[in-house]
Amino acid sequence: MPRQQTPGGVDRCSRLRSTGAAFTSLTALAAMSLVAGPAVADSGAGPCALTRTAAHHSLGLDTWNGAYPRPERTLDAVMVFLSFPDHRPTVTPQEVAGDHFPATSEFFERASYGRFRLVPHPQREWATMPRPSTAYGIQRDWAPEDRAAYLRDAVATADVRVDFSRYDVVYFVADPDAPGVDSDATKVVNFDRPIRADGTDLRRIVTVFEQHPPDRNVLAHETGHVFDLPDLYHRPTDGKGDWDTYVGDWDVMGSQFGMAPDLFAWHKWKLGWLEASQVDCVRSGSSMHTLQPLAQTPPTGGTGGTRLAVVRTGSGSAIAVEARGSAGNDGETCTEGVLVYRVRNEPASGGGPIEVLDAHPRTEACWDRSVYPPLADAPLEVGETYTVPGERITIEVADRTPSGAYTVKITT
Template sequence: MSVFAAVVAWTLVTGPSAGGAGGEVCVLPRGTAHHSEGVSSWDPTYPRPRADVDAVMVFLSFPDARPSLTPDELAKDHFPATAQYFARASYGAFRLRPHVVPVWLRMPLPSTAYSIARDWGAPVRSRFLSDAVAAADPRVDFRRYEVVYLVADPDAPGVDPDATKVVSLGSPLHADGIELRRFVTVFESHPPDVNVLAHETGHAFDLPDLYYRPPAGSHADWDTHVGDWDIMGSQFGLAPDLFAWHKWKLGWLRSSQVHCVVDSGTHTYRITPVERPGGTKLLVVPAGLKSVVAVEVRAATGNDRLTCTEGVLMYRVRADVQSGDGPVDVIDGHPRTSGCSQVSVYPPLADAPFRAGQEYEVGSDSRIDVVARHQDGSWTVRVTQG
């Protein structure tokens, strides 16, 4: 399709490139951190979300429960909504195609025997995965699929709805002559949490958790790093579209849509909303050897149609920080106020976008000024480098 041809541009070996002189400074080096935000290269153990990606959805029952729902009913909890989310986020460059196994496949042990939990012990987790693959193998040719969803009967007594996650194996399982290293394990209640499968599928494409996970027993807020912005922060967020940085990482932005601002002097850009195709999408201002400040525009449309604030969103990205430890921090343009207090996952950041007349200093030599909003929804931003 024409959108696909216009959008997809990716260097297979070195990763994405940034427009402008010195663009390599803005391409953060991929480090050893789990789900590193570095975009200098792509980890080949993850599928690339470009064009069509086929996924299989397997439904698992247990001897200690009889499912009250059909596989088709549970599949509709997640599709077509998940595929539609990614189609919008990628500007049509990526299509997630689910293939549903239409029957329940029986696991050999009761659900309680697998000790399913958010922090799953490795031995029982490995037993669950190996039993699931063995149960599915007669009905599934795993060679055909890049993403595997294992959906457990939500009525089974040992199924913990808080345990849905992506499991990556250091020692792979084998089926149909291939290695299986990664599974999306789905233990959701019916109906499930909103956008939960889109969040987990993001992990299957090497995107990190952007929320903060407080220590056990703590009542600290989980959403202090990015709030509602980006589905990898919260699946419940009002603005769950992916950051432009993630769209760049995944190959959905052309190099001409990303500008690395390193030259001295004053540079002016007109940025279009991240939710719409076309135009400049991302400014990147270096902020040290392993971090940058990213600048994009957010609008109440597409995946972000429920957001209550619009404007120029800025956030700091670090490539050497682990998933779940804060690799991205949204910069609050209005630190003394909150927004969307009744519905936001973290109201202090709900009104984070900058508006015309505001500025942000990046260190002592760089300044980002928000100049104006235009009738078409784009914004003019000026970057001054000392």
């Protein structure tokens, strides 16, 4: 992440044996490794859906990577709280759990229009690791052997209390005040080969090293990775410069600090939260589209109307058009309008699979609140027209309806 501003009742010995054997492969751990998985057909994707590639967290959505849980139902998440011999926790597990829930569950409930429910199951007590916090070398770019040692100890420690077969998502939450804990190290660790524990495969674990209180929306971001969503920020190779040049405030996978952090409509399409009828596939010529603001709650019993218009620009790229307004997860936005962005299926997580196109490149907005002011005023307003650079695609915002929807003319 970028940094800017119940016991299961399973016999202890048998459970420790089950996890111990799995850890013989921990040298294969990689925090950002590609986890292969079976393709699951998505017949509702349509002709504008990009093909899923081998890129880590590819934004192709013609099929679903079966190695990841798809958040279209209720998923259960266990929170294991880890303490260390070199520090006695000064906060309770309940207080730390309250840093993240119910806020994270509410974020996803709003983003999914109530189609997905994330249920946390926080453990009631701290589980003490066998070594001091300073022994694990915890940091953002973690040495693989140190990370493997931490996870080996964490799973063995947790396995005494937790039946992993009961959960879809696993959070290991470290004592925020332990001397060796680095808040910059919070991330999802993927396993090249799953760990077998309690008869289930652990393919990834969210390792949380946040301060108390934590960064805003940090667990929503990390949980997004559990659902195969990519990092949308740009990490400078020298560690200097701005991280938010790709998407600015406009998606939590870009920045957990964003003013409008709701997930892009493309992400919601991928996750199954938008139906095919809510995505307009734009053909050649001119066409009119009525786009409902992305974060607006649909009426009871309704789908909420069209949320996304897509123009294919090649075998691996597309232009996406959606409306953003001040509601739901986007309630703190300082600008509203029609947002245009480019999607590509080949770039891996962190490589710019989505880039917001700035309809006002000579101006910026919200310099006191935005994570990247040049993109804070990227959306088109009523009466404005934008031609996509390098493409014969023009987007014109003709009107806004009394309900807040935008009438958009797209010419290709």
